[in-house]
Amino acid sequence: MFEAVQQDYVDVYKGVASGLPGGSVPWVRRVRDSGLSRFREVGFPTPRDEDWKYTNVRPIAKQPFAPALDSHNGIDATRLEILENNVLDSYRCVFVNGHFAPGLSDLDQLPSGVVVMSLKDALNYRAEELETELGRCAPSQLHGFAALNTAFLTDGAYIRIGRDCTLQRPIELIYVSTGDSEQPQVSYPRNLAIAETGSRAVILERYVSLEQSRYLTNAITELVARMSAKVDYYKLQEESAKAFHVCGLFLHQDRDSTVTTNNIAMGGAIARTDLHVSLNDVGAHSTLNGLYIGMGKQHIDNHTQVDHRVARCTSDEFYKGVLAGRSRAVFHGRIVVHQDAQHTDAQQRNNNLLLSRDAEVDTKPQLEIYADDVKCSHGATVGQLDPDSIFYLRSRGIDETSARSLLTYAFANDVINRFAIASIRHELEHHLTQTLLHGKHIEGTV
Numbered sequence: 001m002f003e004a005v006q007q008d009y010v011d012v013y014k015g016v017a018s019g020l021p022g023g024s025v026p027w028v029r030r031v032r033d034s035g036l037s038r039f040r041e042v043g044f045p046t047p048r049d050e051d052w053k054y055t056n057v058r059p060i061a062k063q064p065f066a067p068a069l070d071s072h073n074g075i076d077a078t079r080l081e082i083l084e085n086n087v088l089d090s091y092r093c094v095f096v097n098g099h100f101a102p103g104l105s106d107l108d109q110l111p112s113g114v115v116v117m118s119l120k121d122a123l124n125y126r127a128e129e130l131e132t133e134l135g136r137c138a139p140s141q142l143h144g145f146a147a148l149n150t151a152f153l154t155d156g157a158y159i160r161i162g163r164d165c166t167l168q169r170p171i172e173l174i175y176v177s178t179g180d181s182e183q184p185q186v187s188y189p190r191n192l193a194i195a196e197t198g199s200r201a202v203i204l205e206r207y208v209s210l211e212q213s214r215y216l217t218n219a220i221t222e223l224v225a226r227m228s229a230k231v232d233y234y235k236l237q238e239e240s241a242k243a244f245h246v247c248g249l250f251l252h253q254d255r256d257s258t259v260t261t262n263n264i265a266m267g268g269a270i271a272r273t274d275l276h277v278s279l280n281d282v283g284a285h286s287t288l289n290g291l292y293i294g295m296g297k298q299h300i301d302n303h304t305q306v307d308h309r310v311a312r313c314t315s316d317e318f319y320k321g322v323l324a325g326r327s328r329a330v331f332h333g334r335i336v337v338h339q340d341a342q343h344t345d346a347q348q349r350n351n352n353l354l355l356s357r358d359a360e361v362d363t364k365p366q367l368e369i370y371a372d373d374v375k376c377s378h379g380a381t382v383g384q385l386d387p388d389s390i391f392y393l394r395s396r397g398i399d400e401t402s403a404r405s406l407l408t409y410a411f412a413n414d415v416i417n418r419f420a421i422a423s424i425r426h427e428l429e430h431h432l433t434q435t436l437l438h439g440k441h442i443e444g445t446v
Contacts, residue, residue, distance in 0.1 A: 002043065002044055002061045002062060003043075005061060005062065005063060005064050006039070006040070006043050006044070006061075008064040009039065009064060009148060010036065010039075010040060012064070012066075012067065013032075013036050013151055013152065016067065016152075017029075017032060020032070020152070020153075020154055021119070021120040021121075021123040021124050021154060021155070022123030022124055022127050025123070025127045027127075027131050028123060028127060031134065031135050031150060031153075032150065032151050032152075032153065033151075034150065035142070035146075035147045035148065035149070035150025035151035035152075035153075036147070036151040038141075038142050038144075038147035038150070039144055039147035039148050039151060042142075042143065042144050042147065043061075043144050044057055044060070044061040044144045044145070045057060045143050045144055045145070049143075051143070051303060051332070052143075054301070054328075054330045054362045055270070055272060055299065055301045055330055057246075057270065057272075059244070059269070059270065060216060060244050060246075060270065063184075065184045065185055065186035065215070065216045066183050066184070066185050066186070067152065067185065067186060067187075067188075068097035068098050068099070068177075068185040068186060068187040068215075069097070069099075069185075070097075070099040070155075088170065088172060088204070088423045088424065088427070089169055089170075089423075090106075090169050090170045090171065090172035090204065091106065091107055091110060091116055091167075091169055091170070091171045091172065092104075092105055092106040092107070092172045092174065093105050093107065093116065093118070093157050093171070093172070093173050093174070094174045094176065095155065095156070095157075095173070095174065095175045095176065095187075095189065096176050096178060097176075097177060097178055097185065097187050098154065098155055098156075098175065098187025098188060098189050098217075099120075099154070099155050099187075100118035100120060100121075100155055102118075111165060111167070112162070112165075113161075113162025113163070113165045114160070114161055114162055114165055114167065115158065115159065115160040116157065116158075116159050116171055117157075117158050118155055118156070118157065118158070119153070119154075119155050119156040119157060119158045119190055119191070119192065120154060120155040121158075122158040122192075126158075129160075130158070130192065133192060133194060133222070133224065134192055134222070135150065135222070136222065136224070136252065137222040137223065137224065137250035137251065137252045137276075137278070138150070138220065138222060138248065138250045139250070139276065143274075145218050145246040145248075145272075146220060146248050146274075148188070148218060149188045149190060149218050149219065149220045149248075150220070152188045153188060153190040153220075154188055154190070155189070155190070156173075156189045156190040156191045156192070156219075157171075157173050157191045157192070157193070158191075158192050159171060159191070159192070159193040159194065159201075159203065160193075160194045160196070161193075161194070161195045161196055161199040161200075161201045161229075162196055162199065163196040163197050163198055163199065164196075164197070164198040164199060165196070165199045165200070166199070166200040166201075167199075167200060167201045167202065170201075170202035170203065170204050170421065170424075171201065171202070171203045171204070172203075172204045172206065173191065173203070173204065173205045173206065174206045174208065175187070175189055175205075175206065175207045175208070175217065175219070176208055176209070176210060177207075177208075177209040177210070177211075177213075177215050177217065177239065177240070177243065178209075178210050178211065179209060179210065179211035179212075179213025179214070179215055179240060179243075184213075184214045184215050184216065185215050185216070186215065186216040186217075186218055187215075187216075187217055187218070187219075188218050188219070189217065189218075189219040189220075190219070190220050190221075191205065191219075191220070191221040191222065192221075192222050193221070193222070193223045193224070193231075194223075194224045194226070195223075195224065195225045195226060195229035195230075195231050195257075196226050196229065197226045197227045197228060197229065198226075198227070198228045198229065199226070199229045199230075200229070200230045200231075201230075201231050201232075202231075202232045202233075202234075202420075202421060203223075203231065203232070203233050203234070204233075204234040204236070204424065205221060205233070205234065205235045205236070206235075206236045206237075206238075207219075207235075207236070207237045207238065207239055207245060207267075208238055208239070209238075209239050209240040209243060209267075211240065212240045212241060212242055213240055213242055213243070214240070214242045214243060214244075215240070215243050215244070216243070216244045216245075216246070217239060217243065217244070217245045217246070217247070218246050218247075219245075219246070219247040219248070220247070220248045220249075220250070221235075221247070221248070221249045221250070222250050222251075222252075223249070223250070223251045223252070223259070224251075224252045224254075225251070225252070225253045225254060225257035225258075225259050225284075226254050226257065227254045227255045227256060227257065227281070228255070228256045228257060229254075229257045229258075230257070230258045230259075231257075231258075231259045231260070232259075232260045232262070232420055232421065233249075233259065233260065233261045233262065234261075234262045234264075234419070234421070234424060235247070235249065235261070235262070235263045235264065235273070236264045236266075236428070237264065237265045237266065237267055237268065237271060237273070238266045238267040238431075239267040239268040239271070240267065240268070241267065241268070241269060241296065241298070242269055243267070243268050243269060244268060244269060244270045244271075245267070245268040245270070245271040245272070246270075246271075246272045247272070247273045247274070248273075248274045248275075248276070249261065249263075249273065249274070249275045249276070250276045250278075251275075251276070251277045251278065251286070252278050252280060253277070253278065253279050253280060253281070253284040253286060254280055254281045254284065255281035255282055255283055255284065256281075256282070256283035256284065257281075257283075257284050257285070258284075258285045258286075258287075259277070259285075259286050259287070260286075260287040260288075260289070260420070261275065261277075261286070261287070261288050261289065262289045262290075262418075262419055263275065263288070263289070263290040263291075263302070263319075264290070264291050264292075264428065265290075265291070265292040265293070265300050265302070266292070266293045266431070266435070267298075268298065268300070269297070269298060269299065270298075270299045270301075271292075271298070271299070271300045271301065272301040272302075272303070273301070273302050273303070274303045274304075274305075275288065275302070275303070275304040275305070276304075276305045276307075277304075277305070277306045277307065277315070278307045278309060279306070279307065279308050279309055279310065279313040279315065280309055280310065281310055281313075282310055282311060282312045282313065283312060283313065284313045284314075285313065285314045285315070286306060286313075286314075286315045286316075287315070287316045287317075288304060288306070288315070288316070288317040288318070288319070289318055289319070289415055289418050289419070290302055290304075290317075290318070290319035290320070290415065291319070291320050291321075291322075291412060291415040291416065292319075292320075292321045292322075292329055293321070293322045293323075293412065293435065294321070294322070294323045294324065294325075294327030294328065294329055294359070295324045295325050295327055296325045296326065296327060297325065297326050297327065298325075298327040298328075299327070299328050299329075299330075300321070300327070300328075300329045300330070301329070301330040302319060302329075302330065302331050302332070302333075303330075303332045303333075303334075304317065304319075304332070304333045304334065305333075305334045305335075305336065306334070306335045306336070306346065307336050307338065308335070308336065308337045308338060308341040308344045308346060309338050309340070309341060310338075310340060310341055311340060311341055311342045311343050311344070312342075312343045312344075313341065313344060313345075314344070314345040314346070315335065315345075315346045315347070315348075316346075316347045317333055317335075317347065317348040317349065318349050318415065318418070319331055319333065319349070319350045319351075319415075320350070320351050320352070320353075320411065320412060320414065320415050321350075321351075321352040321353070321361060322352075322353050322355065322408060322411065322412050323352065323353070323354050323355065323356075323359035323360070323361055324355040324356050324359055325356055325358065325359065326356070326358040326359065327359050327360075328359070328360045328361070328362075329352065329360075329361040329362070329363075330361070330362050330363075331350045331352075331361070331362070331363045331364070331365075331380070332363075332364045332366070333348050333350060333364070333365050333366065333378070334366040334368070335348055335366065335367050335368070335376065335378065336368045336370075337367075337368065337369040337370060337371050337374055337376065338370055338371070339370045339371055340371070341370075341371050341374070342371050342372075342373045342374070343373055343374070344371060344374040344375070344376065345374070345375045345376070346367075346374070346375075346376045346377075347376070347377050347378075348365050348367075348377070348378040348379070349365075349378070349379055349380070350363050350365055350379070350380040350381075351380070351381045351411075352380070352381065352382045352383070353383065353384070353385070353408065353411050353412075354382065354383070354384055355384075355385070355404075355408065361382055363380040363382065364380075365378035365379060365380050366378070385404055385407050385408070386407070389403075389407055390403045390404060390407065393406065393407070409432055409433070412432055413429060413432060416428045416429060416432065
């Protein structure tokens with residue numbers, strides 16, 4: 001259907017491939033070429049693909065997006081409200097339209113044994129460190145967007161937390177889209193994070209925009225947690241309401257590692273996140289927390305998969321969604337317990353709150369169990385605000401709009417209370433207060 005547009009991407013790649021970072025390194029060229037070959041093979045996903053059955057990407061695929069240029073367009077901290085108001089004491093990497101902005105970043109006083117740098121510089125000057133890691137976590141059968149990211153991988157963050165190193169401050173990756181161009185642009189953030197044996201770190205990945213404009217963010221993050229490593233990972237997506245956001249997060253966990261992912265989606269006309277966790281050795285534990293808030297005509301899609309590959313691993317997944325207006329959400333959570341994964345403990349829950357007659361959610365929790373000594377459960381709920389709870393609050397002198405707002409806030413805040421970092425928790429609570437406690441979500445109320 002979109003063959004001409006797909007060919008445009010192929011032609012652009014051929015024109016820029018030699019000038020991309022690490023273009024002279026043979027293995028980097030092979031990785032990019034494999035991504036392009038995969039994209040030419042599968043193209044953009046369509047509703048005929050089971051994993052994209054409820055997400056139509058036609059608005060993205062019907063015309064090509066031009067690669068975002070490496071230009072900061074005079075952006076400074078005074079234009080970035082997120083930097084002015086940011087109270088998080090962090091090591092900070094800022095990217096403008098997908099390209100590292102050193103003048104806006106703060107990587108001073110990194111402890112010994114910790115590397116945080118742009119992927120562009122890593123590909124140009126430290127490519128040998130990345131050869132066995134870059135692309136390792138991503139599945140072999142990439143969908144079209146992930147294949148494009150692999151073909152055009154240019155910049156992002158390269159993070160390596162040394163053995164037994166504990167970071168006292170979070171690492172914050174801020175991706176800012178300016179939307180200044182007359183032609184819609186696409187950026188391809190690619191992040192690679194490696195937590196070595198016994199290390200401890202918090203990573204916050206944030207996507208924001210300066211303008212309410214149309215653009216595409218096509219991102220991939222790969223995270224490797226070695227033996228006994230502990231990583232708390234946060235992804236906060238609040239792109240322009242006209243923008244498109246497609247992201248893949250791929251995790252590999254080794255023995256006794258612990259990774260907690262916190263995925264918050266509040267922006268974008270179409271926002272899709274694929275989260276794939278692979279528990280590869282005994283004692284690995286993964287916690288997946290998620291919150292998505294849809295308004296207007298937003299479409300938010302979360303696809304998660306947790307692979308229990310060996311015995312005695314645990315996972316706990318808890319996602320909640322709030323949908324208002326004519327918004328639509330998709331949640332597909334899949335847990336696969338492989339044949340050798342005895343004594344697995346895997347839990348999954350997805351709860352959704354519909355605030356209008358036109359809001360919709362498609363939820364599909366899924367268990368595939370090939371072992372016989374496991375403890376697994378999954379479930380999903382879809383509903384409206386409880387009339388008895390509304391009546392109770394109104395009987396105490398609270399008007400109906402405020403009662404609905406308070407109950408909605410409490411429903412969503414249940415996820416945020418699970419976040420370990422107080423400053424991040426408080427920031428998101430403030431955002432929820434502004435979004436949900438002023439009646440803005442009451443649109444076509446049930």
